[in-house]
Structure formats: C-alpha cells, structure tokens
Amino acid sequence: MRSVLLLICFFLCQLISAQQLQSPDKQLTLTFSLQDGGVPAYALTYKGKDVIRPSKLGLELKSDTSLTKGFRVQDTKTTSFDETWQPVWGEVRNIRNQYNELAVTLEQPSTQRSLVIRFRLFNDGLGFRYEFPLQKNLGHFVIKEERTQFALSGDHKAFWIPGDYDTQEYSTVTSNLSEVRGKMKAAITPNASQTPFSPTGVQTPLMLKSKDGLYINIHEAALVDYSCMHLELDDKNMILNSFLTPDAVGDKGTLQTPSKSPWRTIIVSDRAGDILESKLVLNLNEPTKYKNTSWIKPIKYIGVWWEMITGKSTWSYTDLDNVKLGITDFTHAKPNGKHAANTQHVKEYIDFAAKHGFDAVLVEGWNVGWEDWFGKHKDYVFDFVTPYPDFDVKELHRYAASKGVKIIMHHETSGAVRNYERHLDTAYKFMVENGYNAVKSGYVGDILPRGEYHYNQWMVNHYLYAIAKAAEYGIMVNAHEAVRPTGLSRTYPNLIGNEAARGTEYEAFGGSNPDHTTILPFTRLIGGPMDYTPGIFETKVSAYNPSNTSFVHTTLARQLALYVTMYSPLQMAADLPETYNKYLDAFQFIKDVAVDWDDSKVLEAEPGDYITFARKAKGTNNWFIGSTCDENGRTSTINFNFLDPGKKYVATIYSDAKNAHYETNPKAYTIRKAVVTNKSKLSQLCAPGGGYAISVMEATDATALKGLKTL
Known part of the structure; x- marks a missing residue:
C-alpha cells in the first residue's frame, strides 16, 4: 500500500x-x-x-x-x-x-x-x-x-x-x-x-x-x-x-x-x-532609459570612406611605420599625398551633402595614429582628439555649420579598449565642442587586454558603457566590430547603428555572394539595424584603384533597393560624389528615400532567394519599395493594396534593364513612371544579382499625373 x-x-x-x-x-x-x-x-x-x-x-x-x-x-x-x-x-x-x-x-x-x-x-x-x-x-x-x-x-x-x-x-x-x-x-x-x-x-x-x-x-x-x-x-x-x-x-x-x-x-x-x-x-528589451530623446535623429550621410576602402586614398597622413603620440612630429613629417581626410577634400564632401540634402559627412583618418595602428598590439594608439596637420577641426566645424551639415566623428580603437575608456570623456567633450553629435566607433583587431574576446562579458559591458556615456553628451553611436545587436536600441535609442556582419566594405576585399543581402535581414538584422553602407554605383573597384580587381556583386538597381530592404535609421550613400554626379537620375532615389518609417510590409520573401519590402515614410503618405534577389534572377510580382483606397500615386520605378547582370552588365538600369492605386499590380524583372526600387509619392496635384499610364 x-x-x-x-x-x-x-x-x-x-x-x-x-x-x-x-x-x-x-x-x-x-x-x-x-x-x-x-x-x-x-x-x-x-x-x-x-x-x-x-x-x-x-x-x-x-x-x-x-x-x-x-x-x-x-x-x-x-x-x-x-x-x-x-x-x-x-x-x-x-x-x-x-x-x-x-x-x-x-x-x-x-x-x-x-x-x-x-x-x-x-x-x-x-x-x-x-x-x-x-x-x-x-x-x-x-x-x-x-x-x-x-x-x-x-x-x-x-x-x-x-x-x-x-x-x-x-x-x-x-x-x-x-x-x-x-x-x-x-x-x-x-x-x-x-x-x-x-x-x-x-x-x-x-x-x-x-x-x-x-x-x-x-x-x-x-x-x-x-x-x-x-x-x-x-x-x-x-x-x-x-x-x-x-x-x-x-x-x-x-x-x-x-x-x-x-x-x-x-x-x-x-x-x-x-x-x-x-x-x-x-x-523583450526594456523601454528607453532616457527621459529626453529629442536629440536622437535618424541620419542619411555620405563619407570620406569608400575611397580608402578601395585603396584610392589612405587613412594615414605619412608613410611612417613607427608613430608615438606626443613624440612623433607630424608638422615636419613628409605627407604621402594620398591622405583623404584633409580640410579641402572634406569641404568638397560637405558641399555635395549640402547640395543634395544629406544630413552629415563621415570623416575617417582625421586623427594622428593611423600609420602603424593595426596588428601591433599597441595599447596607446589614438587619443581621439589630435588631428593631422592637414585637418583643421575648427574651420571644418565652421564650414559644415554654415552649410547646415554635421560631421560624423570616427573613433577607431584598434581593439585597445582600456585606452578608449581612459579617453572617452575627453573625446566626447571634444566632439560636443566641435559640433559632432554622432560617432562611428571601431574595434578592429585583437582585443587588449590580451586574451579578451570581442563578444565576452567584459566587452559586452564595455560596449554598453560607451553607449550610456555617449548619451550623457547627447551623442549617437554607430559601433563597428562590436557584439551583434540584441534589441538594446529600444532601451538605448542613441545606438543608431551597428556593423556586426559582413558589410559593403568586403566588396572591395574580394566580394560577397549575390545572395548575401537576401539573407542578412533574416539573420543579422533580427537583432537591430545594420550600417551596411549601400549605394555603390561604380561596381569595378579598379576604377578607383587599378591594382584592385574586386567588383561589387550587384546591379546598380539593387544598390537602390538596399535602402529599403536593409533597414537602418543610419543610411550611407557610400560611393564617391564624382560617381554620383554621373548617375544623378538614379541617385535621385537615394535622395528621396526615407530613413524612418510609419509602417513596413513584407510583400515577398524567401531567405537566400529574394526579399521585397514596402515602407511608409514617417509623417507622410509616401511609400518606398525595394526588392533584392540572388544570382539566379527572377520576376517579382507585387500588388499595391497597402495604399490608401481612392488615392492616386506617382510611382517612379528604378529597375534592371533587360540585359542587366551583376557580373557582365551591372550598370544597365531603366527609370519609368506610372500612376498606381491600391488596385495596381506590378510584374517586374530582377536580373541576376539585381532588384528594383520604387518611390511611391501621393499625387496631390492632377498635373503630376499628366501623360502617365496607370498600372
């Protein structure tokens, strides 16, 4: 019993x-x-x-x-x-x-x-x-x-x-x-x-x-x-x-x-x-820690960056191979003639940003230390406040402000985390004094102290420390090589971007697979937005650096689509101004597309094959559509039933030309306009490694519809 x-x-x-x-x-x-x-x-x-x-x-x-x-x-x-x-x-x-x-x-x-x-x-x-x-x-x-x-x-x-x-x-x-x-x-x-x-x-x-x-x-x-x-x-x-x-x-x-x-x-x-x-x-994250978030703003920017990634220019001011902060005399060092972050060149980027309505210009390589920063396990590499002789901080602050443009600060730590934390308050104060309200930080190389890893508890705490400290100074953070996002941007919304994946820079290092951007939204972007840096129009890297035979595995039309499919409140037009000036009709989409949204809908999706998003720009009745596909190409079929009933819109369609191909004919694109309503449908060719982008603007004036066919 x-x-x-x-x-x-x-x-x-x-x-x-x-x-x-x-x-x-x-x-x-x-x-x-x-x-x-x-x-x-x-x-x-x-x-x-x-x-x-x-x-x-x-x-x-x-x-x-x-x-x-x-x-x-x-x-x-x-x-x-x-x-x-x-x-x-x-x-x-x-x-x-x-x-x-x-x-x-x-x-x-x-x-x-x-x-x-x-x-x-x-x-x-x-x-x-x-x-x-x-x-x-x-x-x-x-x-x-x-x-x-x-x-x-x-x-x-x-x-x-x-x-x-x-x-x-x-x-x-x-x-x-x-x-x-x-x-x-x-x-x-x-x-x-x-x-x-x-x-x-x-x-x-x-x-x-x-x-x-x-x-x-x-x-x-x-x-x-x-x-x-x-x-x-x-x-x-x-x-x-x-x-x-x-x-x-x-x-x-x-x-x-x-x-x-x-x-x-x-x-x-x-x-x-x-x-x-x-x-x-x-x-699953906590509400924001900040009572006032008015200083946190989405950003569309250009930057002194891609020309260094491709090898056209350099981050370093000289060709010295042994630099010591406070000891090396850069006022007498011989310039290498390829340093991109110089006052006159940065002004050219500022002018381009102002002309085309961009919010900011990122400048990398402005500060002393780039000559021997990588792979040396130096603890004291940068101090984040000392510019090279050809970079006039005060003058560029004045010039950018006069044009209504911000400059985005760049802090490469070279993995020397203790050094960065020692200088963090001073660096952020320097930013505030000189008109910077956003920083791109980097953690390239092995972490110092030696033996620590990018993704362990000690480093996870460091990344959050830097974000919280930045908030004290009203600074937004875009961290590269940091731990992958886990939704903390809800709690700390000044974390407006991360890299934490294989970004566009790898297209200059040998290239990424054509299906790459059909997968990242299903993987890396689940935790938060990525600073993917799209917008490359010149797909042959050799056009900038004859010794680099890499090419970007994409069509030009798909580069436009990425502004919609690769969500981020921080979007870069990554190519060079002189290249955009050759394709101003296609560049118009980058100018028009929003970076903050009221609504987003997935119209088509299959990981590794294709993604089509439609997004409604915040505070407007305008929509933007982006579609990206893998190396096989496809025909995308969508309808516009997300639009308001009874209203008419002008759709500008930026698409691959019939003979476009990411390898053989990447710049072949067409632009056409049509009238769309919530009953419209579209069948659109996507070339191998291609896609399309559409701006859908509410027609408030009948003259905007004149001569256009309705889909």
Whole structure:
C-alpha cells in the first residue's frame, strides 16, 4: 500500500511540474516539465508541429553545484500582458507587445537555492531567460557553461556563419545542418581578428527552415552583463547547445545575485515574411532609459570612406611605420599625398551633402595614429582628439555649420579598449565642442587586454558603457566590430547603428555572394539595424584603384533597393560624389528615400532567394519599395493594396534593364513612371544579382499625373 501511495505521489509531482502555456492567438504552445532527476526542460509547437522537442535547461557552475538538475517546482505563476508602444525611430510607428507569461520558480533542495525560469510566449515566438533571485546560498558565482538546448525536429535547412568569439564578418553558408561540419573549414575565411571554436559551432541569429515548411529563427535579446551566446550543433541528434564566449581565463561569466540572463529567443512562422516583421526581440528589451530623446535623429550621410576602402586614398597622413603620440612630429613629417581626410577634400564632401540634402559627412583618418595602428598590439594608439596637420577641426566645424551639415566623428580603437575608456570623456567633450553629435566607433583587431574576446562579458559591458556615456553628451553611436545587436536600441535609442556582419566594405576585399543581402535581414538584422553602407554605383573597384580587381556583386538597381530592404535609421550613400554626379537620375532615389518609417510590409520573401519590402515614410503618405534577389534572377510580382483606397500615386520605378547582370552588365538600369492605386499590380524583372526600387509619392496635384499610364 505504501509503495502504491509513493507511486501516486510521484505521478502527481510530475503533473504539477508539467506546465503548458499558449500564445494569445493559440497557435504556439509551450510545455515546461521536470525530467528524471529534476532536470528542467521545455518544448514548443506551432500549429501542432514540433518546433523544439523536449530540451534541457540550466547552467553549469565553476567549482560549485550546478544549476542543471535536482530541482523541484516551488511555484508557478502565469500572467498576460498587452501594450502598444512607440519607438524613438524604427520600421513602424507603433509596436504591439502582447504575450502570455509563465514564471517557474525552481528549488534545489540539496543546496537550498532557487532559480526562476521566465517564459514569454508571443504570437510570433518564444522568449525565456534565467533569473537568479537574491538568496542566502547563492551570491557570487562563475558560469562554466550555460546548458540551454534547442532540440530540433529534423535536419533543417540552415543559413549560418561559423561560431567565432571575435567576428561575424563571414559569408553566410546555406546548407542542411548535417552538412555544417563538412563545410566549416571552407566557411572560415581570413579576418583581422578571429577565434572559431568548434567544427559545428555557429552564430546567432540562426535562420532555419524545416522540411515541413516552418521558418525558425534562434537568437537572444537584451544582452547585458553576460557573455554572447553561440550555438554548438550536436549533428547526430540535431540539438543546438548554447555556447557562451569565454573571458581570458576561460570563464563564461561572473554574476552576483540578484541577476538575470539575456532572453533566449525563438521566432517561428509558416510565412517567411513574418520573421522579418517580428518585433519579438525589441519587445523583450526594456523601454528607453532616457527621459529626453529629442536629440536622437535618424541620419542619411555620405563619407570620406569608400575611397580608402578601395585603396584610392589612405587613412594615414605619412608613410611612417613607427608613430608615438606626443613624440612623433607630424608638422615636419613628409605627407604621402594620398591622405583623404584633409580640410579641402572634406569641404568638397560637405558641399555635395549640402547640395543634395544629406544630413552629415563621415570623416575617417582625421586623427594622428593611423600609420602603424593595426596588428601591433599597441595599447596607446589614438587619443581621439589630435588631428593631422592637414585637418583643421575648427574651420571644418565652421564650414559644415554654415552649410547646415554635421560631421560624423570616427573613433577607431584598434581593439585597445582600456585606452578608449581612459579617453572617452575627453573625446566626447571634444566632439560636443566641435559640433559632432554622432560617432562611428571601431574595434578592429585583437582585443587588449590580451586574451579578451570581442563578444565576452567584459566587452559586452564595455560596449554598453560607451553607449550610456555617449548619451550623457547627447551623442549617437554607430559601433563597428562590436557584439551583434540584441534589441538594446529600444532601451538605448542613441545606438543608431551597428556593423556586426559582413558589410559593403568586403566588396572591395574580394566580394560577397549575390545572395548575401537576401539573407542578412533574416539573420543579422533580427537583432537591430545594420550600417551596411549601400549605394555603390561604380561596381569595378579598379576604377578607383587599378591594382584592385574586386567588383561589387550587384546591379546598380539593387544598390537602390538596399535602402529599403536593409533597414537602418543610419543610411550611407557610400560611393564617391564624382560617381554620383554621373548617375544623378538614379541617385535621385537615394535622395528621396526615407530613413524612418510609419509602417513596413513584407510583400515577398524567401531567405537566400529574394526579399521585397514596402515602407511608409514617417509623417507622410509616401511609400518606398525595394526588392533584392540572388544570382539566379527572377520576376517579382507585387500588388499595391497597402495604399490608401481612392488615392492616386506617382510611382517612379528604378529597375534592371533587360540585359542587366551583376557580373557582365551591372550598370544597365531603366527609370519609368506610372500612376498606381491600391488596385495596381506590378510584374517586374530582377536580373541576376539585381532588384528594383520604387518611390511611391501621393499625387496631390492632377498635373503630376499628366501623360502617365496607370498600372
């Protein structure tokens, strides 16, 4: 009898520990349970299909009893939440934040410790995190490894880049998960700083497509005071295991209660466009920290940059190979004659920006130290305030202000992070005094102190420190080579851009695959906008530097489309002014296109193949459409039912010519106009590596419609 009672008690405990939660629309179901041995686990289904099979949860601690097993459920609490909030800038004016929540409090009797696992189930996916309450038996602790699993339902098609502690600047590989191991060696291409860690390690955001038609995206949200998460694939069982970035001694994180992990995110749908439209990652971040955000403004800019990337010009003022700040006398050093950041040349960029209505000019290479900055592991490379002799800070401040143009500051740290933090207040004060309100920061090369990595806890904290400190001075930040975004731009909206992926610069280093920009919105951009730097019209790099035979793997028309498909509130027209002057008719789209939006809709999408977006410019009734495709080309078919009924619009269509091709005829484009309404449809050719862009302007005057056909 006693044994029967014990058996009944056991099954009752299992029933109590198994909890289910549904999304508000009932399409997603989360199941939490304790497996044998008190191991916490979860599973997720979408419309009855398995998304995540039962997967273990927990953390392994260093030199201590781990938080992976021996738990019992102490308490569960379910709540619902529904609000609509407005971002400072974004793809839409209003964002709905609606979810059902399950908070499971676990007790570990052997240690008398507690752990909360909090699940939030949205209509578009799941977020969950670990919370460590203030408690007697858990104060300071060191993470050996987080043991979160994502057990998949099959050998999915994956869009992945190699797992690496120091870079995300790889081309995306498209393959089944079972092929990752065999393709890893070829996928790891050279970079200024790189530390791949596993033959099956990949990075997030990871985009997947199951054989039964589910699109799944795995990432993280609100990465604060914690190491960046990678995923290590168990390719025998199709399980993705969390793999945190270590510090210099191999530890994966040092925490003190009360504290919490970032959210682990799973976005899922049977429609690819839903992944692109999801705001789940933003919704899992806290509201903005700032009471006043009026100083944060989206920016369209040009810059003294591409000419150095191509090798036409240089960042450095001289050809010296040993520069010491405060010792090297640049007033007597011989100039190399190729230094781009000189006063007269920058004025030419300012003039071009003013003439065409751009907000700002980025200038790189203005400050002393570029001669031997790279690869030397110098801690004191730049001081961020000392200009070269040919760069007149005060005069350029005066000249830019007289033209209504801002100059964007550039801070390359060369990975010398301690040096940057020492100079940060002085550098930001210098910016304010000289009229700069935005900075592009860079972290090229290995991190100093040696042994630290770009994506570990120490560096994650540094990036956020720099952003928060910049806000004290009213400065916006565009960080390159920093950790990939996790939606923190909601909390810190002065983080207006990141690189954190293979950007346009690689087109001058050998090129990116034509499908690159059909994948990035499904991967890198899930966490936040990217400073991709589009707008390259001269696709042969040799036109600027005869010794560089690289070419941009795109048609000119697709370069226009990227301003719509590659969302960012910070958009650069990256090519040289003299090139734009040759193609002013196509350049008009770059001038017209907005950088802040009231609404965004995905009209067509398939990762790796094509994307078509329509976006409504903030505060107007004008729309902009962009479409990009892979190396195969296609015919895009869209309708305009997103337009207001009863109204007429003038559509200016910038498209590939019939004989356009990204390799053989990239500059072949056509421009035509037509009248469109919400009943219009368009069938449009996209050349291999091509696309199209459309400006759709509300016709407030009948004369604008004269002579135009209606689609």
